[in-house]
Amino acid sequence: MQPRLGEYLGGIVRDHGGIPIQIGGVDDHVHLLVTLRQEPALKDVLREIKSGSSGWVHETFPDANDFWWQTGYGAFTVSHSNIDDVKRYIANQAEHHKKMSFQDELRALFRKHGIDFDETYLWE
Numbered sequence: 021m022q023p024r025l026g027e028y029l030g031g032i033v034r035d036h037g038g039i040p041i042q043i044g045g046v047d048d049h050v051h052l053l054v055t056l057r058q059e060p061a062l063k064d065v066l067r068e069i070k071s072g073s074s075g076w077v078h079e080t081f082p083d084a085n086d087f088w089w090q091t092g093y094g095a096f097t098v099s100h101s102n103i104d105d106v107k108r109y110i111a112n113q114a115e116h117h118k119k120m121s122f123q124d125e126l127r128a129l130f131r132k133h134g135i136d137f138d139e140t141y142l143w144e
Contacts, residue, residue, distance in 0.1 A: 021077065021080075021081055022045065025050075025073060025077065026045075026050075028072075028076055029043050029050070029052060029069055030043055032069050032072050032073065033052065033054045033056070033069070035068075036057070036065045037057045038054045038056040041054060041107065042107040042110045043110070044110045046113050046114055046117055048122060051109075051110045051113065052069075053098065053107060053110055066093050066095070070093075074087070074088065074089060092141070123143065
């Protein structure tokens with residue numbers, strides 16, 4: 021399902037005037053490196069990505085009863101000088117998460133950049 025889901029997600033990004041650069045993930049999360057326009061708003065694009073792809077997954081893969089997106093999302097900007105590093109990171113998700121869980125990685129990212137967070141709201 022993952023390669024086809026990535027293609028579908030890229031299609032939604034393109035439908036909103038964006039450019040998918042790298043899409044990949046593992047069983048419990050997905051990363052999208054994309055360029056987006058200022059309009060529509062990020063929250064609206066992500067709502068469409070999540071709702072559209074969820075419907076597509078359940079229609080295309082009827083046995084995927086346990087597929088769902090969490091309520092929230094994380095979004096980060098990336099400088100052009102770091103695009104190749106982020107592309108490699110996304111392409112190597114499965115290998116990377118053998119060493120560190122997504123949850124531990126997000127906590128470390130927040131701490132590294134001095135971002136206060138409340139665990140209560142991270143994993144809804």
